[in-house]
Amino acid sequence: xxxxxxxxxxxxxxxxxxxxxxxxxxxxxxxxxxxxxxxxxxxxxxxxxxxxxxxxxxxxxxxxxxxxxxxxxxxxxxxxxxxxxxxxxxxxxxxxxxxxxxxxxxxxxxxxxxxxxxxxxxxxxxxxxxxxxxxxxxxxxxxxxxxxxxxxxxxxxxxxxxxxxxxxxxxxxxxxxxxxxxxxxxxxxxxxxxxxxxxxxxxxxxxxxxxxxxxxxxxxxxxxxxxxxxxxxxxxxxxxxxxxxxxxxxxxxxxxxxxxxxxxxxxxxxxxxxxxxxxxxxxxxxxxxxxxxxxxxxxxxxxxxxxxxxxxxxxxxxxxxxxxxxxxxxxxxxxxxxxxxxxxxxxxxxxxxxxxxxxxxxxxx
Numbered sequence: 536x537x538x539x540x541x542x543x544x545x546x547x548x549x550x551x552x553x554x555x556x557x558x559x560x561x562x563x564x565x566x567x568x569x570x571x572x573x574x575x576x577x578x579x580x581x582x583x584x585x586x587x588x589x590x591x592x593x594x595x596x597x598x599x600x601x602x603x604x605x606x607x608x609x610x611x612x613x614x615x616x617x618x619x620x621x622x623x624x625x626x627x628x629x630x631x632x633x634x635x636x637x638x639x640x641x642x643x644x645x646x647x648x649x650x651x652x653x654x655x656x657x658x659x660x661x662x663x664x665x666x667x668x669x670x671x672x673x674x675x676x677x678x679x680x681x682x683x684x685x686x687x688x689x690x691x692x693x694x695x696x697x698x699x700x701x702x703x704x705x706x707x708x709x710x711x712x713x714x715x716x717x718x719x720x721x722x723x724x725x726x727x728x729x730x731x732x733x734x735x736x737x738x739x740x741x742x743x744x745x746x747x748x749x750x751x752x753x754x755x756x757x758x759x760x761x762x763x764x765x766x767x768x769x770x771x772x773x774x775x776x777x778x779x780x781x782x783x784x785x786x787x788x789x790x791x792x793x794x795x796x797x798x799x800x801x802x803x804x805x806x807x808x809x810x811x812x813x814x815x816x817x818x819x820x821x822x823x824x825x826x827x828x829x830x831x832x833x834x835x836x837x838x839x840x841x842x843x844x845x846x847x848x849x850x851x852x853x854x855x856x857x858x859x860x861x862x863x864x865x866x867x868x869x870x871x872x873x874x875x876x877x878x879x880x881x882x883x884x885x886x887x888x889x890x891x892x893x894x895x896x897x898x899x900x
Contacts, residue, residue, distance in 0.1 A: 536841045536842075536843065537841060537842045537843060537880050537885075537889050537892065537893065538843050538880065539843040539844060539845050539878070539880050540723055540880070540882055541882065541884060542722055542723065542727070544884045545727070545882060545883065545884050546729065549776070549779050549780060552779045553729075553776055553779060556571070556772070556775035556776060556778070556779060557772065557775070559775070560771055560772055560775055565771065566771050566772070567768060567770075567771060568751070568768055568771070569771045571771050571772075571774040571775040571778060572590050572768070572769050572771055572774040574774070574778055575588075575590060575769070575774040575775075575777050575778050575781070576588040576589065576590050576734070576769075576774075578778060578781055579718075579734060579736070579777075579781065580736060582701075582708075582781060582784070583708050583709070583710035583711050583716075583736045584707060584708050584710075584711040585710060585711045585716075585736040585737060585738050586737070586738045586740070586743070587735075587736065587737050587738070587739075587740075587743035588734050588735070588736050589734060589735045589736075589737075589743055589746045589747050589750065590732070590733070590734050590750075590768065590769025590774060591732075591733045591734060591735060591746075591750050591767045591768065591769055592731060592732070592733060592750075592766075592767035592768060592769065592770075593719060593721070593731040593732065593733040593767070594626065594695075594697040594717055594718060594719025594720075594721065594733040595626045595629065595630055595633075595719075595733070596733055596750075596765070596767040597717035597718060597719070597733040597734060597735045598626070598627065598630035598631075598667075598693070598695060598717040599630045599633045599634055600735060600746045600749050600750060600765075600767065601693055601715045601717060601735055601737075601742070601746070602617075602630065602631065602633075602634035602636060602665075602693075603634050603749055604715075604742050604745040604746045604749060605665075605691060605742065606634065607745050607749070607762055608741055608742065608745060610664070610691060611634075611636065611664055611665065611691070613635040613636070614635070614636070614637060614662070615636050615637065615662055615663075615664040615665070616636070616637045616638075616639045616660060616662040616663045616664065616665075617631045617636050617637065617638055617639065617663075617664070617665045617666070617667050618639050618641055618650075618655055618658055618659070618663060618665070618666045618667065619631060619638050619639065619640060619641070619650075619666075619667040619669065620640070620641055620642075620643050620649065620650035620669050620671070621640035621641060621642055621643065621851065621852065621853060621866045621869040622642075622643045622648065622671070622851060622852075622866075622868075622869040622872050622873065623669040623671065623695070623852070624669075624697075624847075624848055625848075625852050625855060625857075626697075627667060627669050627695050628640075628852050628858075630717075631667065636665075637662070639658050639663065640852070640853060640861075640864070640866065640869075641654050641655055641658050642654055642866055642867075642868045642869055643671075643868060643869060643872065644868075645868055645871070645872065646811045647674060647811055648671050648672055648674070648810075648824065648872060648876075649668075649669070649670065649671055649674060649675075649676040649677065650668060650669065650676055650677075650681075651868075652676070652677045652680040652681055652684065655681065655684050656684055656688075659684075659688055659690075663688070663690060664690060664691060665690055665691040665692070665693060666681055666684070666685055666690055666691070666692050666693070667693050667694075667695055668681050668692060668693070668694050668695065668712075668713065669694075669695040670694065670695065670696055670698060670699035670702065670709060671698065672698060672810070672820075672821055672822040672824050672847070673698050673699055673702065673725070673791075673818055673819040673820045673821035673822060674699070674702070674810075674812070674817060674818040674819075675699060675702050675704050675709060675712070675817040675818070676694075678692075678694075678704060678706060678712040678713065679704075679705075679706055682706075682712070682713070691714050692712075692713040692714055693713055693714060693715055693716065693717070694709065694710065694712060694713045694715070694716035694717065695716075695717055696709045696710050696716045696717060696718050696736075697717065697718060697719035697721075697724065698719075698724065698725075698819075698821040698822070699725075699819055699821065700718065700724060700725045700726040700784060700788075700819065701725065701726075701784050701785055701788045701819050702788075702816065702817055702818060702819045703815075703816040703817065704815075704817050709819075710736040711736065711738070714737065714739060714742070715735055715736065715737040715739065715742055716735065716736045716737070717733065717734075717735055718733060718734045718735075718736065719732075719733050720732035720733060720734070720773065720777060724821065725784065725787060725788060725791070725819055725821050726777065726780060726781060726784050727780075728770075728773040728776055728777055729773065729776050730770065730773055731770075731773075732769050732770065732773040732774070732777065733767075733769065734769065745762070748761055748762055748764060749762055749764040749765065750764065750765065750766075750767045750768055751764060751766070751768060752764045752765070752766060753765075786883075787883040788819040788820075790883040791819060791820040791821075791881055791882070791883060792816075792818070792819075792820060794820070794823070794881050794885055794890055795812065795818070795820045795823055795881065796814075797890055797894070798823055798879065798881075798890070798893075798894065799812065801894045801898075802825075802894055802897050802898065803898055804897055804898055804900055806827055806828070806829070806833075806900060807825050807826070807827050807833075807897060807900070808825060808826040808827065808875075809825055810823065810824050810825065820881055822847055822878045822881065823878065823879045823880075823881040824847065824876050824877070824878050824879075825876070825877055825878075825879060826872070826875040826876055826877070827875060827877065828875060830846070830874065830875050830876070830877050833877060833900060834846070834877055836896075836900055837893075837896060837897075840896045841892075842879075842880065842892070842893055842896060843880065844877050844878055844879060844880070845877075845878045846876060846877060846878065847876065847878050848873060849873060850873060851866065851869045851870055851872075851873045853866060853869070854870075854873075879893060879897075880893060
C-alpha cells in the first residue's frame with residue numbers, strides 16, 4: 536500500500552536529534568516559552584525574511600490572533616468584513632468569525648484553486664477592512680494583484696500560509712507578502728511538528744508586540760494583563776523539533792517539486808485534469824490535486840490498486856451544516872472544485888518506484 540502521507544517515515548531520520556532535543560529540554564527544566572521557542576521564532580523569521588515570528592498554539596490561533604491584534608490596535612473592529620476565498624478550508628472562515636468579523640466569500644480560479652483576484656474589487660464595501668489571502672495546496676495566491684487592490688482601498692492583507700512554508704514569488708517569500716501571515720505546523724504540513732503548533736510572521740512592530748501579549752493571557756509582564764488575551768503558546772518541545780527540521784525544508788520542498796514534475800509530465804489520461812504550475816518556486820506542493828468528473832470512482836479504483844488518496848475538501852464551507860444560513864448561496868466554481876478534486880500521494884519520502892506506480896495505475900484508469 537502506498538500511503539497518502541507516511542509521517543513515521545518522514546520523521547524517522549530525525550529520531551536521534553529529537554531524542555537529544557528532548558533530553559536538552561528536560562535538563563533545562565523550562566517548558567513554556569523557553570530558549571527553543573525563542574530560537575525557532577528567530578530562525579523562522581530569518582527564513583521567511585520578516586522582522587518577527589511569534590509562536591502560537593496552532594494555525595487557527597495564529598489567524599485569530601492576527602485579527603484580534605489588529606482590533607486592539609484599532610485597525611479592525613467588530614462587524615468589519617474580511618474577503619476570503621469560498622473554497623478554503625473551514626478554519627480560515629472560522630478564524631474570521633472567532634474574531635467577531637464577517638467573512639465575505641469570493642470564488643476561486645478553477646485553474647489555480649486560489650482566490651480569483653479579478654472578483655475581489657466587486658465584493659469591497661464600506662465595511663471591508665481586510666483580505667485573507669489563502670495559499671491553497673501549496674501555491675501562492677496572486678499577491679502582487681491582491682496587495683495592489685488592498686493599497687487602493689486601504690485594506691489590510693493577511694496570508695493564510697498554513698500550506699506554503701517556503702514558497703517564493705518574485706515579490707518575496709510566503710509569510711512576508713502581506714501585513715501578517717499565519718502558519719500551521721500540524722504534523723502533515725511541509726514543516727510539521729509532532730503535535731499542534733503555529734506562528735505569526737510580520738514586519739509590523741506593534742502587531743508583533745500585541746500578539747506576543749495576547750497569546751499569553753494578554754500579559755507582557757507576569758500578572759500584569761494589558762489585554763483580554765488567551766493561552767496559545769508554541770510548545771517548547773515542538774519548537775525544539777521544528778528547529779531540527781527547518782534546515783531541511785527547502786530540500787524537502789524541492790523533492791516535492793521533482794515528484795510534481797514527474798506527475799505532470801507522465802500522467803496521460805483524458806479523464807484527469809492536472810493542476811496548473813508555472814514551474815516557479817511559488818508552489819511547494821503541500822498537496823498534488825487532480826480533478827475528475829468521477830472522483831469517487833477514481834478514488835476507489837486507486838485504493839483497490841493499493842494507492843491511498845485524500846479529498847481536500849469534500850464539502851465547501853457554504854454547504855456545511857455549521858453555516859446553514861449560507862445554504863442558499865451559489866458558488867458554482869467552488870462547488871465544482873469540491874466535487875471533483877482528489878489529492879495524490881506526494882511527500883519527500885516517496886520513492887521513484889512509488890511515483891511510477893501511481894502514474895501507471897492512473898494512466899490505466
